[in-house]
Amino acid sequence: MKIVFVTSLKGGVGKSFIASGIAKYLSKKGFSTVLIDADVDSPNISEIFPIEKKLDDIQLVQIDDNLYCFSFGYLFDAVSMSSRQYVNMIKDLLHLADVSDVDYIIFDMPAGASDIAKFLFNYPGVAVTVGIPDRWKDLERMLTILNIHQVACACVVENFAGVICSNCGYYNEYDDENFVKVCEKFKVPIACKIPISDDIKLMVESGFEAVDVEEFDYFKKIVEYVDKTEPMKKLDLSDIVEVVRKKLPKIVAKTIKEINKRKLDLGIGGTINELIILHDGKVILSFVFEYDPEQRKIIVHRDANKKIDCRIFVELETLIKIILGYINVETAYLMGQIYTEGVVMKKVIKLFRKLSDQMRCEISQIIKQCAGLDKK
Known part of the structure; x- marks a missing residue:
């Protein structure tokens, strides 16, 4: 079983999109995959993969043959919940669902280093960090946080890396050498650069149904880096x-x-x-x-x-x-x-x-x- 933390320092960078895309790609490839929305303040997974009515209890929801999800949004509408309470909820979910036989668990992490993140980082997993070109300082801080918690970062995803014109298809790429320098400093590869485009928008809005996720190389490249990265050895005291x-x-x-x-x-x-x-x-x-x-x-x-x-x-x-x-x-x-x-x-x-x-x-x-x- 491989555990993947999809992280970012701040919200609004497309972290849930990347987590959902990885999970959907893996399930399409035949791997049993569990996607857990660990972002209690912004449970976007419930919007990307919606269900018809709210759940009565904590449980995984089957999205397709190989993909199961859980989100706080499946239980409640916008409600403030303490980090400790949500950690207990995730513990209960992992225990009740018996995920020991699944191939991948993907966590859509809360932004930064909340108490929820600190708890989840105790699991032997690897990270995929999402950043955007002009916020390279945020990327630097997030990679520092992962080092502190001894979590290996498999790769960085540079999201909103440009714009593809809806009319002519011209790709205007945003370049930021500081973003690249941060990745070089931490010796973490950039797996892909994902632009703003109509296809990406349609993919998210349709829950990855209107566009075949396997046609996009982005998630394939991310998974390749994830598969060849081993969890960091924790310091045994x-x-x-x-x-x-x-x-x-x-x-x-x-x-x-x-x-x-x-x-x-x-x-x-x-x-x-x-x-x-x-x-x-x-x-x-x-x-x-x-x-x-x-x-x-x-x-x-x-x-x-x-x-x-x-x-x-x-x-x-x-x-x-x-x-x-x-x-x-x-x-x-x-x-x-x-x-x-x-x-x-x-x-x-x-x-x-x-x-x-x-x-x-x-x-x-x-x-x-x-x-x-x-x-x-």
């Missing part, structure tokens, strides 16, 4: 946690000693700070320190009753990813994986950058050995 738990206090102490020796400016003078490292919501290490900007020296406090001005929280997995270079400190902070009480953003970033640089020297090889990442 099971062996790392105990090693880090035992070694981290010494490593932190050595890191502080090195910072003091080099007299690095941390930019957080005049406050008592507490750094708290968590794993599965539990504190595995915390220490209270003060930075003397004149001496450029970190002073560790042993007094548990010391008044704390600022607290900095970081999950162990995030710390390891930063040390290994999977993500940078700025991204981790903006994604909420480093969170704080009473600390200015720039100060947190500066502090963590210094700490992670020093920790990397001490711990990166240990982590790689534990995770098996040092094996070729």
Whole structure:
């Protein structure tokens, strides 16, 4: 079974069209395919593949011989639902429908990195990311999010890549070298460039019935990239946690000693700070320190009753990813994986950058050995 996440940073780029097209193409080729609309705020799959009346319960709807769909829109009209509730609904659907024997599951993902997306990214799947030429920054951010969650991106689809004239058939293609540069930076291929055309419009409006989806090379190319892309190996922390738990206090102490020796400016003078490292919501290490900007020296406090001005929280997995270079400190902070009480953003970033640089020297090889990442 292959799981495919069709993603984009923002809505309105044709993500549902691409997800539906992939699903329809696969079903036409004889593969049993399940298409799940995971976008609770904009359940467009129910409009592309409509049903006559609303469902009474959570279930898959058979669209053709090999294609089954589920959308929030099959149950309700526009209703606000919490992400947690919809995650539970998807869990129930996957359990009740017994999808273990299907060939492909396609998720039309919510835009960006919502709680629903974070839950689904735990499944071993690959992504197809949809972007449009003039929003290359959105593409860059979405590919960064996939890296953070360790989801391999099979390819990028450049949608709205031009216009085909309805009268003369002239194709006016939009070129944006920055879009191409982003794909090159992340080493992700552009599978196809899809223009605005009457055929595409008719395809969507008819639920892919008026136009034969197999005649279009777009979806064939996308599926080819999907099939040759393997899910990214998730970082297994099971062996790392105990090693880090035992070694981290010494490593932190050595890191502080090195910072003091080099007299690095941390930019957080005049406050008592507490750094708290968590794993599965539990504190595995915390220490209270003060930075003397004149001496450029970190002073560790042993007094548990010391008044704390600022607290900095970081999950162990995030710390390891930063040390290994999977993500940078700025991204981790903006994604909420480093969170704080009473600390200015720039100060947190500066502090963590210094700490992670020093920790990397001490711990990166240990982590790689534990995770098996040092094996070729």
